[in-house]
Structure formats: structure tokens, C-alpha cells
Amino acid sequence: xxxxxxxxxxxxxxxxxxxxxxxxxxxxxxxxxxxxxxxxxxxxxxxxxxxxxxxxxxxxxxxxxxxxxxxxxxxxxxxxxxxxxxxxxxxxxxxxxxxxxxxxxxxxxxxxxxxxxxxxxxxxxxxxxxxxxxxxxxxxxxxxxxxxxxxxxxxxxxxxxxxxxxxxxxxxxxxxxxxxxxxxxxxxxxxxxxxxxxxxxxxxxxxxxxxxxxxxxxxxxxxxxxxxxxxxxxxxxxxxxxxxxxxxxxxxxxxxxxxxxxxxxxxxxxxxxxxxxxxxxxxxxxxxxxxxxxxxxxxxxxxxxxxxxxxxxxxxxxxxxxxxxxxxxxxxxx
Numbered sequence: 001x002x003x004x005x006x007x008x009x010x011x012x013x014x015x016x017x018x019x020x021x022x023x024x025x026x027x028x029x030x031x032x033x034x035x036x037x038x039x040x041x042x043x044x045x046x047x048x049x050x051x052x053x054x055x056x057x058x059x060x061x062x063x064x065x066x067x068x069x070x071x072x073x074x075x076x077x078x079x080x081x082x083x084x085x086x087x088x089x090x091x092x093x094x095x096x097x098x099x100x101x102x103x104x105x106x107x108x109x110x111x112x113x114x115x116x117x118x119x120x121x122x123x124x125x126x127x128x129x130x131x132x133x134x135x136x137x138x139x140x141x142x143x144x145x146x147x148x149x150x151x152x153x154x155x156x157x158x159x160x161x162x163x164x165x166x167x168x169x170x171x172x173x174x175x176x177x178x179x180x181x182x183x184x185x186x187x188x189x190x191x192x193x194x195x196x197x198x199x200x201x202x203x204x205x206x207x208x209x210x211x212x213x214x215x216x217x218x219x220x221x222x223x224x225x226x227x228x229x230x231x232x233x234x235x236x237x238x239x240x241x242x243x244x245x246x247x248x249x250x251x252x253x254x255x256x257x258x259x260x261x262x263x264x265x266x267x268x269x270x271x272x273x274x275x276x277x278x279x280x281x282x283x284x285x286x287x288x289x290x291x292x293x294x295x296x297x298x299x300x301x302x303x304x305x306x307x308x309x310x311x312x313x314x315x316x317x318x319x320x321x322x323x324x325x326x327x328x329x330x331x332x333x334x
Contacts, residue, residue: 031060032141034277035132037095038270039068039146039189041077041103044247044254049145049270050078051240054085055326058278062140063132065093065125068147068192073102076109077243079117084235088118093125095150104247126153133161139206141277145170145270147189152196155203162203170273171197172212172290172298174311179267180218184297187213191296198292202305209276209308212298215283216272218316222264225324230262232328271323276310282319283310 036053040046053059064082066074075094082088092114114121122128129150133140142165144151154161170189177185190197221229230241241261248254248261260266275282288311289304313319 031058032277033136033138034059034061034141034143035129036061036064037067037129037142037144037146037148037150038064038078039074040066041074041105042069042146043188043269044104044244044251044266045268045270046145047077047081047105047240047243048265048268049274050081051236052271052274052323052326053143054081054087054236055329056274056278059141059274061087061090062136063091063093063128065095065129065150067095067125067144067150069097069099070101070103071095071097071125072114073106073109075121076112076114077105079114079119079121080109080112081236081239082119083117084239091120091122091128092117093122093128095125096153098149104250105243107246108243126150126157129154130158130161133164134158136164139164139166141166141168143168143273143277144200145189145273147192148196148200149193152193152199155199159203162205165205167200167203167205167208167210168273168277169200169208169210170216170270171200171210172309173217174212174214174288174290174298174300174309176212176214176217178213178217185213186296187298190292190298194292194294194296197296201290201292201307204305207308209280209285209310211269211272211276211283211310213269215310215313216269217267218313219268219272219320219323220265221268221320221324225320226264228324228328229265234328234330237327268323272310272319275319275322280310282313282315282322284312284314285309286311 038046064078071094075092173184173187285308287306289301289306290298291301291304
């Protein structure tokens with residue numbers, strides 16, 4: 001099937017967002033309940049993923065938790081985006097705070113006071129995650145796109161959550177490294193907290209799939225696709241590009257090309273995890289056990305608990321087109 005028919009088929013299958021959905025109404029008869037765990041505010045791809053999530057009517061966001069490092073700074077970014085989207089019905093959980101260091105988007109939330117967020121903010125995000133999972137009658141999909149100290153702590157406090165969670169992660173590097181390099185890399189979300197990653201991979205999740213660098217590390221918007229995002233008048237997309245402009249000059253891997261903000265996105269790793277919470281048809285998957293080395297490498301190991309890995313793209317062009325269609329159609333914040 002060619003790229004255009006595949007994309008159109010996917011778009012037809014996904015209900016459009018109505019004005020009511022921006023206020024948190026159900027987008028489809030059976031939206032998937034979701035928790036989003038993110039280290040937003042380090043790389044800009046988490047912000048892209050958050051906007052995609054908020055524009056995905058088939059996902060019922062029950063909680064967003066901030067993970068790793070300065071989780072209060074991260075929660076401020078989440079809070080401001082939820083206000084722009086009209087989604088203050090979504091609770092925020094502040095994860096384990098490991099530092100006071102802010103990231104490249106700090107200017108955007110410099111004057112934003114989390115105490116003024118009109119929705120619920122949980123000071124103990126780990127407990128909020130546990131409570132949300134245990135209270136749900138159905139399986140919760142946990143989209144995890146950052147280093148996982150929150151998740152390791154939640155598993156330690158309440159191991160039963162694993163059996164009630166479908167994990168969709170952005171972790172690891174199996175055959176390709178950063179930028180499509182022919183050798184695997186120690187992927188950031190794993191290497192920054194190896195013990196937490198080991199706990200995550202070893203847990204008996206109800207279901208688990210991860211996008212490693214082999215797939216998520218190849219996603220980038222440029223040309224007309226990126227231009228469609230940049231010229232959108234949607235307040236969420238305008239805020240996304242504003243954050244990109246603030247973040248880019250302060251970030252080494254963006255500073256290499258001064259035209260980057262106007263010419264193309266950076267690598268949009270985390271958007272693939274949001275996609276995998278809804279479908280898998282554009283990727284090839286493989287069940288594989290993985291061992292995490294002390295250096296943060298994810299090495300295939302037959303003795304490890306098997307997870308499903310999105311090891312290769314069936315159609316990367318179709319995914320990037322789908323991503324732009326999802327971002328630019330009318331929805332929250334428009």
C-alpha cells in the first residue's frame with residue numbers, strides 16, 4: 001500500500017476532535033485510559049509528544065506525571081500546556097525531585113506559578129500514579145518517555161500495578177544508535193538511571209512495548225510537513241514552536257544549525273510512543289528479552305523477560321504524515 005492511502009486509512013479510522021473534546025469530553029465510545037510519564041523540559045521531543053497526546057481523542061488522559069531531575073520545573077510546563085489546551089481536568093503528578101536544575105524551556109514558565117493551576121496537582125506523583133492504576137476498572141496504558149525513577153518507585157511501593165498496566169515506552173537501542181548510526185547507543189532514558197530501567201524491564205506488565213532508537217531515532221519533520229506545523233494558528237502549535245525557539249539556542253545538539261528552528265524539527269523520539277498507544281501497523285515488532293548493562297546499553301538476552309520492541313519501520317513516511325495530520329487538525333487549543 002502506498003503512503004497516501006495508508007495515511008488516509010488511519011485518519012479515517014480516528015475520530016476528529018470536536019470543540020467539546022477540548023474540555024475533556026469522551027472522543028470515542030471507548031477511549032483508552034492513559035497515564036503519561038515524562039521528563040518534559042530536557043529535550044523538546046517530550047513537548048511535541050504532549051501536544052500529540054492532547055490532540056489524540058482516542059486517548060483518555062487520566063494523569064500526567066513528571067519524572068527525573070527537577071520535576072517541579074517540568075510540571076510547570078505541563079500545567080501551562082494543559083491550560084492552553086483547555087484540559088485542566090487532567091491531574092498533574094509531581095514526580096521524585098532529584099535536582100533544582102532547570103532546562104532549556106525555563107524561560108517559557110519563568111512567571112508561571114503552579115499553585116495557580118486550576119486543576120489538581122499531586123505533590124506525590126508516584127502515589128498518584130499508583131492510586132490511578134489501582135482505582136481503574138480497566139487496564140491503564142502507561143506512556144513512559146523519560147528516565148523511569150517514578151516507575152521504579154511505584155513498582156517498589158505497589159508491585160500489583162504491573163499486572164494492571166500496559167506499558168508503552170521510549171527506551172533502548174538494539175541495532176541502530178542515535179541518528180541511525182549502525183551501532184547501538186546507550187540511550188538516554190536507560191543510561192541516566194540504570195537501576196530504574198532494570199526494574200522497568202523486569203516487571204510483569206500486563207503488556208509492554210517500547211520504541212528504541214531503531215525506530216524513534218529516525219523521526220524528524222522537515223520541508224512542507226514541518227512548514228504545515230510552523231504556520232498553523234493553533235495556540236498549542238504556536239506554543240510548541242515558541243518553546244522550540246527558546247530551547248534551541250541553549251541546546252548543543254540544536255545549536256549546530258542556526259536555521260534549525262525554521263527548517264526542520266529535531267528528532268521526535270517520544271511521538272512514536274504516543275502512536276504505539278493507539279496502533280502498531282506502521283512498525284515491525286519483535287518479542288525480545290533485553291539485559292541492561294552498567295553503561296546503559298540494552299543487549300538482547302534470551303534469559304530476560306521478553307518485551308515487544310518496535311524494531312523497524314514498515315512506513316516511516318506514513319508515520320510522519322500521520323503525525324502532521326494529527327498535530328494540525330482542529331482540536332484542543334484551537
